[in-house]
Amino acid sequence: MTVDRDARTRLRALCDKAAEGPWFVEHGARADGLSRVDDGRQHGLYSFYCEAHEAAFIAASREAVPELLDMVDAQAKDVDIWKDKAKFRLARAERAEAALQAWLDLGLGCTCKPDSGCAAAIVREQTIAVLAEVPK
Numbered sequence: 174m175t176v177d178r179d180a181r182t183r184l185r186a187l188c189d190k191a192a193e194g195p196w197f198v199e200h201g202a203r204a205d206g207l208s209r210v211d212d213g214r215q216h217g218l219y220s221f222y223c224e225a226h227e228a229a230f231i232a233a234s235r236e237a238v239p240e241l242l243d244m245v246d247a248q249a250k251d252v253d254i255w256k257d258k259a260k261f262r263l264a265r266a267e268r269a270e271a272a273l274q275a276w277l278d279l280g281l282g283c284t285c286k287p288d289s290g291c292a293a294a295i296v297r298e299q300t301i302a303v304l305a306e307v308p309k
């Protein structure tokens with residue numbers, strides 16, 4: 174699964190609208206054992222109660238989600254850079270392949286077997302082997 178740019182923008186907008194925090198949890202704040210999540214704006218005024226594990230998750234997410242979004246954004250930039258590099262290298266490899274194939278097609282006048290020790294025959298066989306590896 175990837176978090177596309179639109180999804181990240183929507184999540185960041187949600188983060189930006191939420192109270193800056195830091196949010197905190199007061200475990201077992203209520204008589205029934207529920208924990209209080211507070212958004213940190215004004216102690217006790219903007220808070221709600223829920224199970225301890227949910228309170229911990231909600232409070233932590235206020236800082237964790239923007240951090241994760243920053244990490245995803247940074248990695249998306251890296252992916253874009255590597256895509257550009259891959260595109261450039263693929264184009265270069267395709268040009269090199271075409272040049273090698275043209276060189277082979279010209280025929281070099283050498284009909285020696287590769288095991289004869291003739292350098293032209295060895296290079297020709299190596300080139301054919303490399304071209305055979307390139308997926309079409």
Ligand SMILES: [Zn+2]
Nearest residue numbers: 283285291293
């Ligand atoms: Zn030869």
